[in-house]
Amino acid sequence: xxxxxxxxxxxxxxxxxxxxxxxxxxxxxxxxxxxxxELLKAIGYDFAALNRExxxxxxxxxxxxxxKSLVSGDDFSVKIRVEKEGLLKAVFFQDIxxxxxxxxxxxxxxAVVIANGKPISPDQFxxxxxxLKQN
Amino acid sequence: xxxxxxxxxxxxxxxxxxxxxxxxxxxxxxxxxxxxxELLKAIGYDFAALNRExxxxxxxxxxxxxxKSLVSGDDFSVKIRVEKEGLLKAVFFQDIxxxxxxxxxxxxxxAVVIANGKPISPDQFxxxxxxLKQN
Amino acid sequence: xxxxxxxxxxxxxxxxxxxxxxxxxxxxxxxxxxxxxELLKAIGYDFAALNRExxxxxxxxxxxxxxKSLVSGDDFSVKIRVEKEGLLKAVFFQDIxxxxxxxxxxxxxxAVVIANGKPISPDQFxxxxxxLKQN
Amino acid sequence: xxxxxxxxxxxxxxxxxxxxxxxxxxxxxxxxxxxxxELLKAIGYDFAALNRExxxxxxxxxxxxxxKSLVSGDDFSVKIRVEKEGLLKAVFFQDIxxxxxxxxxxxxxxAVVIANGKPISPDQFxxxxxxLKQN
Numbered sequence: 001x002x003x004x005x006x007x008x009x010x011x012x013x014x015x016x017x018x019x020x021x022x023x024x025x026x027x028x029x030x031x032x033x034x035x036x037x038e039l040l041k042a043i044g045y046d047f048a049a050l051n052r053e054x055x056x057x058x059x060x061x062x063x064x065x066x067x068k069s070l071v072s073g074d075d076f077s078v079k080i081r082v083e084k085e086g087l088l089k090a091v092f093f094q095d096i097x098x099x100x101x102x103x104x105x106x107x108x109x110x111a112v113v114i115a116n117g118k119p120i121s122p123d124q125f126x127x128x129x130x131x132l133k134q135n
Numbered sequence: 136x137x138x139x140x141x142x143x144x145x146x147x148x149x150x151x152x153x154x155x156x157x158x159x160x161x162x163x164x165x166x167x168x169x170x171x172x173e174l175l176k177a178i179g180y181d182f183a184a185l186n187r188e189x190x191x192x193x194x195x196x197x198x199x200x201x202x203k204s205l206v207s208g209d210d211f212s213v214k215i216r217v218e219k220e221g222l223l224k225a226v227f228f229q230d231i232x233x234x235x236x237x238x239x240x241x242x243x244x245x246a247v248v249i250a251n252g253k254p255i256s257p258d259q260f261x262x263x264x265x266x267l268k269q270n
Numbered sequence: 271x272x273x274x275x276x277x278x279x280x281x282x283x284x285x286x287x288x289x290x291x292x293x294x295x296x297x298x299x300x301x302x303x304x305x306x307x308e309l310l311k312a313i314g315y316d317f318a319a320l321n322r323e324x325x326x327x328x329x330x331x332x333x334x335x336x337x338k339s340l341v342s343g344d345d346f347s348v349k350i351r352v353e354k355e356g357l358l359k360a361v362f363f364q365d366i367x368x369x370x371x372x373x374x375x376x377x378x379x380x381a382v383v384i385a386n387g388k389p390i391s392p393d394q395f396x397x398x399x400x401x402l403k404q405n
Numbered sequence: 406x407x408x409x410x411x412x413x414x415x416x417x418x419x420x421x422x423x424x425x426x427x428x429x430x431x432x433x434x435x436x437x438x439x440x441x442x443e444l445l446k447a448i449g450y451d452f453a454a455l456n457r458e459x460x461x462x463x464x465x466x467x468x469x470x471x472x473k474s475l476v477s478g479d480d481f482s483v484k485i486r487v488e489k490e491g492l493l494k495a496v497f498f499q500d501i502x503x504x505x506x507x508x509x510x511x512x513x514x515x516a517v518v519i520a521n522g523k524p525i526s527p528d529q530f531x532x533x534x535x536x537l538k539q540n
Binding site: 019020024025026027029030033047048051056058059060061062063064065066 | 289290294295296297299300303317318321326328329330331332333334335336
């Protein structure tokens with residue numbers, strides 16, 4: 001079993017829960033995005049600054065499997081493993097795991113990097129991630 | 136009783152409702168903002184385009200009185216009357232009214248317009264609003 | 271090419287756009303959910319009422335392909351075709367299409383229905399959908 | 406100058422920023438709500454559990470003064486001082502302060518507690534808050 005390159009802790013906020021009393025499906029996309037952007041920060045990049053330089057990381061495909069629900073007050077973490085796919089795609093395997101070890105959601109997010117309108121290799125972002133200590 | 140300059144119809148979406156089964160308090164700010172931006176459009180301005188030109192309408196103060204709750208499926212409208220306050224402030228009196236005429240929320244939103252870092256008169260926006268047919 | 275069972279029109283609201291100036295990836299999940307709930311209404315069901323009766327439609331898997339971005343002011347519609355998978359799964363093929371016919375997003379949302387803690391057949395929901403006039 | 410009863414630290418998440426590149430006005434309501442709910446937890450109450458017992462804390466009035474904007478990556482805290490108003494109202498004075506001490510937003514949130522459809526005294530919530538160490 002391959003390890004994770006990055007992990008970020010969260011706590012469910014009540015405004016993220018919906019009529020069913022659970023975290024709304026769309027909110028998981030927010031959690032996943034925030035964890036990816038914090039991973040960027042961990043390797044010295046800033047999402048907002050990249051955008052100002054016209055380097056746009058874009059989600060190309062998102063695949064999410066909802067296993068269990070999170071509810072008000074739950075503590076959880078988003079764990080990320082990164083791989084390259086083909087020449088241009090960065091793949092983020094992201095698992096959301098509750099503090100009691102329950103698997104909540106498995107996601108595979110495929111992204112590309114568009115610089116001045118053209119796709120570029122994601123290597124400058126992937127290589128420093130590979131060097132992060134894995135858990 | 137003075138009339139409204141503008142009105143926009145909405146329907147509650149389920150993802151806007153929270154644990155209590157009612158529209159979350161923060162979501163009303165979204166409704167109010169969207170109605171103000173559509174009012175801008177009605178007089179020929181576009182919020183995103185203004186920002187690209189460095190003309191930034193900014194909310195300065197927001198006062199909201201929550202009267203009743205909206206729930207899943209409710210139809211409602213946001214009605215707006217606009218006034219000027221002092222030399223630099225535009226005031227939006229915004230009422231949210233359910234299709235059965237229940238008053239849901241009364242808001243007073245005070246905004247200023249910042250152009251290239253300095254406040255400018257809101258007159259270019261207010262004058263065309265005053266000419267809209269009132270209801 | 272098989273037709274759609276349902277279609278719902280939307281307009282991008284400015285608060286749905288993010289730092290990149292485009293609709294945030296997570297917001298598409300809101301659009302897709304709202305369209306599914308409106309489809310439920312079109313066949314005489316109400317999502318909030320179902321939940322009160324402990325009949326919980328749950329998303330099991332979400333697969334989204336982002337083709338192009340929506341920006342401030344764009345008009346678009348969410349089109350839905352429904353199919354059954356196995357005995358217990360309802361699959362929603364949902365396409366987001368801009369008013370100029372650009373394909374923005376293709377989604378496949380797989381859902382199950384949990385009644386009092388156990389999965390039940392989705393047939394009572396699927397059969398009336400199949401009878402809707404296809405476009 | 407009177408002190409604060411409670412303080413909660415946050416960091417801006419990119420999905421909370423809008424077209425203007427700053428935290429959207431509505432998102433501050435989320436921050437303020439989350440801080441109030443965490444204050445409830447600090448005195449041994451749980452918002453979701455209260456709702457299940459039909460004890461509904463409801464916002465009655467919200468007054469927000471926007472002083473400066475938060476942007477991507479900013480660290481800030483929400484500080485709360487609580488007072489009683491009349492017999493039935495709990496008032497939350499909430500200041501949002503950036504890590505560099507800039508005042509971002511001043512809010513006064515007035516709430517009531519509805520138990521089984523009727524307003525009740527907020528004293529059971531206020532008295533334990535008054536005992537929290539002030540800063």
